[in-house]
Amino acid sequence: MASFSAVCELDMACNSSGCESGCYDREKDNGSKISVEDAVAGGGNQESVCVKCKCNEPMTFGDGGSDDGRFCAECFRNNVFGKFRLAVTSHAMITPSDNVLVAFSGGSSSRVALQFVHELQIKALKNYEASRDRSLPVFGVGVAFVDETAAFPALSTETVDASEWIRSTVSSLSPPAKDLHVVPVESVFGSDSLDARDRLVKLLDSVPDDTGKEDLLLHLKMLTLQKVASENGYNRLVVGSCTSRIASHVLSATVKGRGYSLSADIQHVDARWKVPIVLPLRDCVRLEITRLCHLDGLKTVELACRSQCGINDLVSSFVALLQEENPSRECTIVRTAAKLTPFYFNKIPETDDSNVPMATQRRLKRFNLKYDGSMTTEAFCPICNGPLNRSDSSDLDTFEEGQEADVLYAACCSSCRFQILPEDGSYLEQFSSFLPDHMISQVKHQKVDSQAHLREKIKDCLLLDDEEVV
Amino acid sequence: MEAGEAKSKKAGGECFYEVFEEEIHQVIVGNRLFKSGERVAIGASGGKDSTVLAYVLSELNRRHNYGLDLFLLSVDEGITGYRDDSLETVKRNEVQYGLPLQIVSYKDLYGWTMDEIVKMIGLKNNCTFCGVFRRQALDRGAALLKVDKLVTGHNADDIAETVLLNILRGDIARLSRCTSITTGEDGPIPRCKPFKYTYEKEIVMYAYFKKLDYFSTECIYSPNAYRGFAREFIKDLERPRPRAILDIIKSGEDFRIATTTKMPEQGTCERCGYISSQKWCKACVLLEGLNRGLPKMGIGRPRGSGNDQKDTKARSTAKSIESKQCGSLDF
Numbered sequence: 001m002a003s004f005s006a007v008c009e010l011d012m013a014c015n016s017s018g019c020e021s022g023c024y025d026r027e028k029d030n031g032s033k034i035s036v037e038d039a040v041a042g043g044g045n046q047e048s049v050c051v052k053c054k055c056n057e058p059m060t061f062g063d064g065g066s067d068d069g070r071f072c073a074e075c076f077r078n079n080v081f082g083k084f085r086l087a088v089t090s091h092a093m094i095t096p097s098d099n100v101l102v103a104f105s106g107g108s109s110s111r112v113a114l115q116f117v118h119e120l121q122i123k124a125l126k127n128y129e130a131s132r133d134r135s136l137p138v139f140g141v142g143v144a145f146v147d148e149t150a151a152f153p154a155l156s157t158e159t160v161d162a163s164e165w166i167r168s169t170v171s172s173l174s175p176p177a178k179d180l181h182v183v184p185v186e187s188v189f190g191s192d193s194l195d196a197r198d199r200l201v202k203l204l205d206s207v208p209d210d211t212g213k214e215d216l217l218l219h220l221k222m223l224t225l226q227k228v229a230s231e232n233g234y235n236r237l238v239v240g241s242c243t244s245r246i247a248s249h250v251l252s253a254t255v256k257g258r259g260y261s262l263s264a265d266i267q268h269v270d271a272r273w274k275v276p277i278v279l280p281l282r283d284c285v286r287l288e289i290t291r292l293c294h295l296d297g298l299k300t301v302e303l304a305c306r307s308q309c310g311i312n313d314l315v316s317s318f319v320a321l322l323q324e325e326n327p328s329r330e331c332t333i334v335r336t337a338a339k340l341t342p343f344y345f346n347k348i349p350e351t352d353d354s355n356v357p358m359a360t361q362r363r364l365k366r367f368n369l370k371y372d373g374s375m376t377t378e379a380f381c382p383i384c385n386g387p388l389n390r391s392d393s394s395d396l397d398t399f400e401e402g403q404e405a406d407v408l409y410a411a412c413c414s415s416c417r418f419q420i421l422p423e424d425g426s427y428l429e430q431f432s433s434f435l436p437d438h439m440i441s442q443v444k445h446q447k448v449d450s451q452a453h454l455r456e457k458i459k460d461c462l463l464l465d466d467e468e469v470v
Numbered sequence: 471m472e473a474g475e476a477k478s479k480k481a482g483g484e485c486f487y488e489v490f491e492e493e494i495h496q497v498i499v500g501n502r503l504f505k506s507g508e509r510v511a512i513g514a515s516g517g518k519d520s521t522v523l524a525y526v527l528s529e530l531n532r533r534h535n536y537g538l539d540l541f542l543l544s545v546d547e548g549i550t551g552y553r554d555d556s557l558e559t560v561k562r563n564e565v566q567y568g569l570p571l572q573i574v575s576y577k578d579l580y581g582w583t584m585d586e587i588v589k590m591i592g593l594k595n596n597c598t599f600c601g602v603f604r605r606q607a608l609d610r611g612a613a614l615l616k617v618d619k620l621v622t623g624h625n626a627d628d629i630a631e632t633v634l635l636n637i638l639r640g641d642i643a644r645l646s647r648c649t650s651i652t653t654g655e656d657g658p659i660p661r662c663k664p665f666k667y668t669y670e671k672e673i674v675m676y677a678y679f680k681k682l683d684y685f686s687t688e689c690i691y692s693p694n695a696y697r698g699f700a701r702e703f704i705k706d707l708e709r710p711r712p713r714a715i716l717d718i719i720k721s722g723e724d725f726r727i728a729t730t731t732k733m734p735e736q737g738t739c740e741r742c743g744y745i746s747s748q749k750w751c752k753a754c755v756l757l758e759g760l761n762r763g764l765p766k767m768g769i770g771r772p773r774g775s776g777n778d779q780k781d782t783k784a785r786s787t788a789k790s791i792e793s794k795q796c797g798s799l800d801f
Contacts, residue, residue, distance in 0.1 A: 211711075254637065255707060255714050259721025311711060318703045322638065325699070332640045339642040341726040389724055414720075418713070 050075050061294060065287045066327040073295055080292050083283045084116045091268040092348050093278040094120065094236060099140040101181075101234035101275070103225055104170075106145070106162050106301035108293045111169075113240035113281055115298060117141055118173045125176055142179040143170050144228050146221050148303075150186045150197045151204060155303060162301050169299070181228050188223045188436040203434035206427065211256075211310035212419030219384050222273075223438055229275040237277045244286035244319070246279075247330035250337040252315040256415045261386035263340035272345040272378075272385060285330060343378065343387055381413035382442035383420055383435075388413055405429040411443045490676050494664055495530050501651050503662045506537035509617040511572070513608055514542040514563065516556030518677045519623030519665065521563060521684040526676075527621065527664070528567050542567075543611045543620070545604050546575035548583020549690065556685040566683060574611040576603055580757055588691055591765040597695050598769065599760075602752045606744055612659045620661040627670040629663070630715045631700040633722040638700070642727060649722035656736070657745050669715060671708075 050056045056072030071079065088094050094117070102117055104110045124138045145166050149156045163182050170180045189196035200220070207213040229237050241249075246266050253262045264270065270277040281289070293300055308316055322329040378387040405428035412421060422431050432440065455462070498504065512527060514520040524542060531538050544560045547553050557573065564571040577583050580603060588596050612620050629649060636645040647653060652662040665673065677684055692698075707714040738744065739751035746752070752768065759767025 250637065251634070254633065254718055254721040257717030257720040257724075259724035260726065262721070263726050311707065311714070314703070314706050314710075318699075318706075322699065329638065333637060336637050336640045336642055336645070339727070341728050415717075 052079075059295070061291050063287075063291070063294075065291070076288075077292065077295065080112075080284055080288050081116060081119070084113075084280050085120070087268055087280045087283060088120065088278075091278065093238075093269065093280055094139055096124070096136040096139055098236050099142070099234045100236045100238055101142045101144050101225070101229045101232070102238040103240070104143050104145050104166060105240075106166055106303065107240075108289050108298075108300045109242045109245070109281055109286070110240035111298050111300050112284075112289050112292055113238055114143065114170075114173070115296070116280070117238060118178075121176055138176065140234075141176070142181060142232065142234055144181045144183060144225055146224050147182055147184045148217070148221070150184060150200050151217055158303060162303055165299075165301055179232070181232065183224055183228050185217070185220055185224050188220055188227060188438065199434055203431075206422060206431050206434060207420055208423065209310070209419045211312055212416075214309060214312055216383070216420050220436070222385075223436060226273055226275055234275060237273070237275045239277050239279055240281050241279050242281045242284050242286050242289055243334050244330050246282060246337075247333040248312075248315050248319050250333050251319065252312055255311060255315065256419065258386060258413070258415050260389040261381075261384075261413070262337060264343045264346065264387055266334070266337055267342045267346040269346055269348055271347065271349045272343070272380065272387070276348060287327075345378075379411075380442065381416055382408065382411050382439045383416040384413060385442075386413050386415075405432045408432050408435075408440075408443050487676065487680065490668075490672060491526055491530065494526055494668070495534060497651075497664055497667060498530065498536075501662075503621075503652065503664060504536055504538055504619065507539075508537075508619055509539040509541070509615070510619045510621055511541045511543040511608075511612050511615050511617040512569070513620060513622040514544045514560050514571070515623075516544070516559035516563070516685040517623075518673055518682075518684045518686060519625055519628075519670075521559070521682050522673050522677050523621065523623040523665065524563055524567055524569060525680070525682055528569060539617075540569050541615050541617060542569045542571040543608065543615060543617075544571060544573045545607045545611070546573055546577070547600055547604065548576050548585055550585055552687060552690050553584075555687075559683060559685040562683055572611055572615050574607045574614070576607065579603070579607055579610060580753070582757070582760055584691065587760065590760065590763075593691060593694055595765075595769050596691050597697075599756055600691070602756055606751070606753045609659050609744070617659070620659050622661060622663055623665055623673075624663040625665040625668050625670050625673055626715050626719060627701075627704060629666055629722070630704055630718040631697055633718050634700040634703070635697060638696075645722065645725060646727040649719055666719070667716065669712070 048057065050058045050072035051070050052075040053072060056074060058069045058071055059073045059076055060069040062068065094100055100117065102110070102114050104114055118141065121138060121141050124136075128134060128136065128138050143166075145163060147159055147163065149159045152159075166182070167180055170178055184193065184196075186193070186196035186200040189199045204213055204217065207216055225237055228234075249265060250262065253259070253265065264272065266282075268279050268282055270279075292298070319330060319333075379390070380387055405425075408431075409417065409421060409425075409428060422428060504510065510527075512520065512524050514524055524540075527538075528540055530536065531540060542560060542564055544557060546557060560571060560573075563569070575583075584596070584600055587599050591599070608620060632648045633645065636642075636648060649666075651664075651666045652660055654660045676682075704715060704718075735747055737746060737748075739746040739749075739754055741750050741754040744751045744753065748755075750758070755768035759765055759769075
């Protein structure tokens with residue numbers, strides 16, 4: 001039986017303290033001169049002055065989105081960049097000695113991420129050149145574009161055009177110069193491009209579920225990015241996921257039975273990978289991002305392979321519908337999910353890096369922004385890298401002597417088992433042979449870890465060699 | 471694959487009814503929902519869920535000797551043309567299943583029928599009033615019957631909808647409770663939902679083919695309920711992937727929610743003595759609003775003392791925010 005909490009059932013979607021996007025929240029007016037009637041008129045186009053700085057003329061985007069015509073261009077831009085910078089500093093995403101790889105799809109979010117990282121780098125360079133002792137180095141920036149032509153052969157011309165455009169965009173973001181890495185997604189299988197392409201196609205074709213196929217491709221893209229990053233000396237991977245994308249992910253993960261691992265995917269930092277992933281645009285909504293692109297004349301390209309199918313598409317449509325009804329809904333969804341407990345790896349890991357400046361080290365320690373990288377209390381699904389809920393994963397030890405395929409089945413999360421692994425057990429062996437080596441080696445690691453984990457749990461009851469037996 | 475087909479395929483051609491009944495039996499036994507000798511009230515609306523529940527529960531009680539004393543408990547919200555018809559169904563069930571019936575009415579308990587409430591507040595927020603009142607009404611009815619437990623017919627679709635709703639509305643505390651098969655063990659009357667893993671489709675099939683007597687109309691005051699969004703979405707999901715409904719429930723069970731965020735402190739209402747985390751229970755707050763002609767009292771975010779009726783903000787909203795959300799129907 002529930003007791004009635006203070007939070008009424010009809011809680012306004014967006015609490016003033018939480019959502020800092022420019023969404024439609026009257027209580028954040030900061031004493032502006034908006035009258036009730038203006039608010040009703042839908043966005044206050046009658047105002048002649050920015051509600052923040054009270055001096056410049058407000059910007060109108062005319063896109064039908066909320067909060068149009070309230071802020072001037074400068075305040076709007078500062079607001080979005082401010083959220084980016086706050087995320088970067090408060091989560092130690094980028095520090096002076098880092099080498100950062102920005103995942104760039106050509107879409108608006110990653111374009112803004114790239115732009116902002118570039119501006120941060122310019123600022124760091126200016127400071128470096130102006131400082132006398134040159135104590136804080138400038139972090140390095142590279143850009144990666146994953147070419148998915150092998151998975152979508154019909155889009156090959158489009159993708160070639162896109163990479164050309166990306167090349168010229170990146171070279172225009174100089175100085176400081178940035179390396180561009182255009183990597184085909186099949187490179188996770190190895191360097192022999194024909195063989196790799198073939199394996200990719202075989203792998204994807206063996207997944208009957210459309211949603212599973214789409215998700216598997218996403219996992220492969222991440223592996224590709226990880227490979228590029230670690231082979232080229234990067235120690236951070238910047239991904240431009242915004243609030244809106246995360247809101248969709250929250251719902252699609254819920255719908256796929258991935259409630260346990262959800263909190264791992266939606267934090268600012270995801271360090272379960274070799275190269276930790278950081279999400280500096282996590283607190284910005286898509287509307288702000290597209291408006292910023294418009295404002296700053298940032299060109300973007302949307303490849304057709306971005307369109308979704310199956311469950312993912314249903315979720316996107318649902319979120320769009322909810323947004324129509326209430327533009328703050330995606331903020332509320334993410335805010336709710338943010339109340340889930342994150343994992344130990346949702347922080348930058350501690351490393352013994354003598355290159356890290358003392359000032360940075362002190363600051364990171366003081367704010368407890370890192371974790372001890374030797375902790376490994378979680379087991380991970382070899383396909384999606386999601387932390388496994390131990391209570392419902394199969395007992396791996398019973399598959400000690402089993403076939404590799406059975407071990408794969410036991411090692412996967414229930415969602416991947418359903419939507420990615422072949423339904424018919426007899427195809428499992430073949431499927432296993434199509435997977436990239438990295439995923440297979442994860443299966444083996446998991447077996448070892450599970451032994452270690454069990455031992456850790458019962459160690460108090462184990463006799464050590466030198467203890468006397470009474 | 472359709473949910474029901476999956477069941478009979480699984481059973482290797484066995485009768486759908488047998489499989490359905492056996493699964494419910496397993497859920498009851500596996501989750502230790504009842505103890506022998508308990509007096510159990512079945513929340514009976516006359517709809518398909520509660521009719522199937524009453525039918526199956528009394529059948530299983532007989533077949534497996536649960537040793538339960540079963541009763542039907544019905545709530546009369548005072549909705550003309552809807553509730554009076556469904557109550558006739560429950561009265562027939564009383565005779566058909568041989569289970570004693572107790573009816574509690576909003577009019578007796580609160581002095582207001584839903585018809586009167588809607589006349590006063592319109593079709594926005596009415597579900598909030600009804601949900602809050604119904605919960606208390608069931609508890610009071612259960613106390614009258616002196617039962618140990620309340621059973622409701624909430625099915626997998628209902629619970630999946632509630633999980634989604636709580637995510638959409640930011641209610642992490644409810645999110646952590648809403649997937650429990652038994653709730654309120656530390657309160658006056660624990661409640662359980664034996665149909666937690668049963669698809670709505672299966673219940674409909676069972677009721678239809680067994681030719682059970684039930685009333686199948688939607689509440690006439692519910693068209694604006696926010697729950698409708700979640701319901702449509704789930705229906706869209708069920709077509710390509712029927713197991714998505716159970717997957718949502720699984721996610722709800724697996725969400726990592728710190729135990730410290732779960733329960734608000736429990737006390738009692740100063741006005742009526744009902745369980746409450748605030749000075750007054752929600753029903754009393756709403757009633758006070760109704761009786762004083764202040765229908766927005768208790769609706770929307772708490773402002774100051776709760777008696778504050780500066781509604782200009784609420785009224786001036788271009789999009790009517792309050793209207794979109796139905797009361798939470800967590801049980």
